[in-house]
Amino acid sequence: MGAVNAAAAPSPDPVALDAHLVVEAGDFSLDLELGCAVGVTALLGPNGSGKTTALTALAGLRRPRAGHVRVADAPEPEWLDLDRGVDLPADRRSVGLVLAEPLLFPHLDLVENVAFGPRSRGMPRRAARARASLELERVGLGDLARRRPGGLSSGQAQRAALARALATDPALLLLDEPLSALDPQTRSATRADLARRLREFAGVTLLVTHDPVDALTMADRLVFLDGGRVTQDGTPADVVAHPRTAYAAQVVGLNLLAGTVRSGPPVVVAVDGAGAEVVTAEEPGGLADGSRALATVDPAAVSVHRERPAGSPRNVWPVVVTEVTMAGQRARVGLDGPVPLVAEITAGSVAELGVVAGTRLWASVKATEVRVQPG
Amino acid sequence: MGAVNAAAAPSPDPVALDAHLVVEAGDFSLDLELGCAVGVTALLGPNGSGKTTALTALAGLRRPRAGHVRVADAPEPEWLDLDRGVDLPADRRSVGLVLAEPLLFPHLDLVENVAFGPRSRGMPRRAARARASLELERVGLGDLARRRPGGLSSGQAQRAALARALATDPALLLLDEPLSALDPQTRSATRADLARRLREFAGVTLLVTHDPVDALTMADRLVFLDGGRVTQDGTPADVVAHPRTAYAAQVVGLNLLAGTVRSGPPVVVAVDGAGAEVVTAEEPGGLADGSRALATVDPAAVSVHRERPAGSPRNVWPVVVTEVTMAGQRARVGLDGPVPLVAEITAGSVAELGVVAGTRLWASVKATEVRVQPG
Amino acid sequence: MSTRGRGGRVPLLVPAGLALTLVALPMLALLLRVDWAELPTHLSRPVVGQSLRLSAVTTSATMVVVWLLGTPLAWVLARSDHRLTTWVRALVTVPLVLPPVVGGVALLMTYGRRGVVGGWLEQATGLTVPFTTVAVVLAEIFVALPFYVITVEGAMRGLDRRYDQLAATLGAGPLRTFTRVALPMVLPGVAAGSALAWARALGEFGATITFAGSFPGRTQTAPLGVYAALEQDPQAAIALSLVMLLVAVVVLGALRSRWVP
Amino acid sequence: MSTRGRGGRVPLLVPAGLALTLVALPMLALLLRVDWAELPTHLSRPVVGQSLRLSAVTTSATMVVVWLLGTPLAWVLARSDHRLTTWVRALVTVPLVLPPVVGGVALLMTYGRRGVVGGWLEQATGLTVPFTTVAVVLAEIFVALPFYVITVEGAMRGLDRRYDQLAATLGAGPLRTFTRVALPMVLPGVAAGSALAWARALGEFGATITFAGSFPGRTQTAPLGVYAALEQDPQAAIALSLVMLLVAVVVLGALRSRWVP
């Protein structure tokens, strides 16, 4: 690791990528500070939150308005420092880029595709081809080396794209939704290969994804973006336990309600915007009256009823169905009411209750099913 | 209802559509007999099973090799009878067609789009426009009448396509995956409007879909196709209780294992192909030794483990993960082993067990969770 | 284009600039050689007005024929999957790559006094076609029609067939589907094809001079006028060239984004 | 096409058939008027061999220039988003709709003895361009280059920019990206553009006769040969026309599916 970096990184995980990017694109502006250690950092966020923008700026394909990029392990570690007029073109940065589509060069066979990078960086033909063959072996495509991309399945093509990106030994690997264009079955198989290959990779990986499976199974750290700004940054376990935005909660499959504490007992959270209150079973101890809080509810803990339920649940609201999706025998039902909720019910209930969008129902949540964290 | 039909239909539900279609398309052949009453019949089946082929043949857009089509309520009820040389062109049949894409005529505004059918069938301009306005009101687009399709959301466009198809009072309404191109939120809202409008429609509707929500919430009857042949035909409740093919089981979210009974106790089903046996908790009474049977297992009843479980489950198999998908806090995990299975587990378990494609696990199912029906 | 890597692009910019020069310089030179003070005088020479008028008349007649006959042909080609269709399409395309002079010879062989149709036509009606304004129009149709048909057919083939099928289920027969659905939906293609065909007809020289000759007021269209004036009155030729250059620029302006295939 | 509804198509088939006749009949007539028995004799007339040879030489030279200069220009146009690019593209496109005779006048104003470049060139080197084979090549480049550039640029613009970007992240500079990625990927477009440009150069008549004159063996290319022979030796003109028709058909055969925009 370079001297520049050793000095700049007092943390136990040395900072291998140190970037600050200020990018303007039309109405949109991105302002992102990122310090990453070797390993996989997932970048998550709603559509248009600036994930792709950040990646292209790091790769040198888009010019930021201000900022800097330093990558300790790269042959030229100083990639961008606009104050000092440094701005390496993409072909002199040491990045590997994989997009949703494989975009293999269609006129080259797989070995030539993967050898393109080493050749471009001056490696002799034989050495480049040997290196390419090795990379193809590593992603399980050794026997397809002489095939043209046209003859590959989408999963094979995407693995070849990964091999191509890694064949130049990049200091920074950028993956922009690398599995999103694959059909579900192929996606699982390819994810397994990707996860294995990433564990062997000794550089910094930035993985953009919308898929919770990717985030939970491959990343060491999750960074959430929204509107070009970081909204949450933590380990997968952190985020599952304490999602801080609706998007993060959705990724981990929870309902998130932000509001103000009215200390109890019972502790109540007055949900922002809505007139509704959520009754909890929390101890009043930890939560000061008037403090901000985030309440989370598991969709499976939301019950729906045709008539207003009479029983024990403390939280009961009239709702309208906005959406029904099914996965196996369970349906996820979007509900609009005093608070927006997602409920998970059985397929049987869907038919029985006649749940289609527009149906009016009652939703209930037991106080014991509500988790609260300071917000 | 025409005299032809009254004579041909002794059943309580009079047969409004009576068709036999034999279509050849390359290697594929379709041979479908269909008798439908007024109401909604859903046509389901895997990709390439012939659903679209059947619809285009009914509409007169593709010429069958043999067969007949009679639609009792149409102005000319005899649409096709190749033995007698009858083959009405599409413009003289009385069909309404809605495809996955709205395909509104982009140079016409909504009223003109919807009035196109009545005008083509000779209705005077004013009357046609009045009728079109009425149809647009019915699908909630009354105030967008003068908009061009370019300015519509996908859901609005699809509702306009429905209005256009219904404005000619077709005797037969053909819907080919009408919601599949919509994003999930729009789909739910549009499904609600479609369901409502179909309840008002007095003709025969054939609804092609892959979506269990459509099938369970809108259809009176489900017809499953595979390889151009009918594999199951029944009410939604029937199919949920007794799916007869893997595809039907998948639609209703169950694991289906076909095999041969070895009468007990305990009753065991020897699964076809695999060497595996499934132990059940059924009474031996109803199932003869050596008879065919279909065993169904709810995915939520399939447990997965890192080590071979020691406890009570009678059915334990080593498996390999093929696929992981998540919906909310639940993950569906595809498993390959002596029997192919889908298991439903929590997101927490996914992270805890490190479930990615390729992971080796043990799957177990309690005997009491296995339902058996004669196959 | 970002300025980064501009240095690496020089090996590309030099030949690109040369290519541009080869095409642009002559047009610039034409402008430089115009005697602007005397331009109105030169533009008032009879050859200018007469040939421009004749070009206007003949290209208009050509476009009427092209629209009325070319549009149905494009539609039939676009929607037919008969195995002969490929051949018919190829046949229609030949004039695109056939030297116009050869087209003129072919037209002479057809409508000339000893031609396949011409001989019969003269005997039957006493009419002769070559070296008349009708011959100019026939020559222009021969070279322009393929441009129109190919462009419009391309647009029509790009039209999703399911629109036709939906129109049929709504009760529209083939003619109504063509006029009310297909044609309105490919109007941009029709506009592009028309502009191309018109420009081709306007510039037509080889087939015209071969088949129709160069008779002022009768067959001497603007390009033939330029060629003739070059011998008698070079400044009139330059003035007329300037007008045609202007027309070319205006046509391109109107086509703009629709141009590129 | 299914036979159903054929009846309703008659109003379309009649004008379509007429359009086809207008284009196909002359080519048929040309074939009918060939004196097949004497064809070898006619093909051995000096004008035939000489003009075909000259056409082969000049169009080959033209294509070399078109490839070497036109390809980089197409790439620069395809990848530049400078606000001037639109103008440059329009400028390059003008010769597509400019009457070739006007192009010839413009070339004369450029490279002629009193032309913008020609005068200077003669003083400096003693070389003159008009009435030489070089003039023929310049005329052919002027009319053919735009066809090539527009076609290839279209193909290159259709090329996903992310291929360039990926090549850059893999360490390839602009020149390597152009030669190793962009060019190989648009080879079909290059082939189509080349065939178009070549056909256009081969058929070029108006600009050539205006700018280069008609000198057997030096500037009399095949179309000019046809035109000259028509008065002196019509059967030789027909024979030469037949050869050109054959060439046109072969070119189209090679282009086939790639033709239509």
Place this chain on the structure above:
Amino acid sequence: GPATGGTSGGGSGSGAPTSDGLTVLAASSLTDVLEEVADLVRAEHPDLRVDLGFAASSTIVQQVGQGAPADVVVLAGPEPLAMLDPDLVRGDPVVVATNTLALAVPAGPGSDPGAGPVASVEDLARDGIRLVVCRPEAPCGRAAQTLLTDLGLAPRIASYEPDARATLTKVELGEADAGLVWGTDVLAADGAVRAVPLPEGAEVVNDYPLAVVSDDPAAAWFVEAVTSEDGRKVLADAGFGLP
């Protein structure tokens, strides 16, 4: 008028012969003079539409043979006349004028005979001289060939132009150093070119025969005009010889 529109038999009808217009196709050297002759016809027949077309004689013969509408053709020499389809010719052709070949050079600034590279016939043989002539099938081209043979010269030819006027233009524009054209063309050029004197006895003289090729009565009116005193004066003033 010409034999279009089925009116070719118009003259054979009862009553006074009528004409639907006069079309004259003539060798390009006659461009200006025949316009003046046409004015004579117009003066006699104010309602008559008179159209004139000029091209190389060989072109005229070929076009009339293919059915080009014309009532009268005036050709530069007996050879093109011989090529004309005899079925088309009404009556006997008459020679209406003669012309001689001239060597034209650009007038240049001071109109000094020695200013340009070509000051005499002998200069044509020098290297780098650009001589333009008509193409061999045009009468002026044939005449040029005869002249050069007579003079024993074999100069390098820069271009074979379609007709005499095209040849003259190349000299006018300065693209050529010299051109062999008709003497009358040099006069018509109005000072833009000069004639370099040819050696004694080297002139090539050419006849201009006129042929009537339709039954339209206007054809006769034109013949009258061109052979009238006024017509002969117009030709003589332009430098043509008279038969």
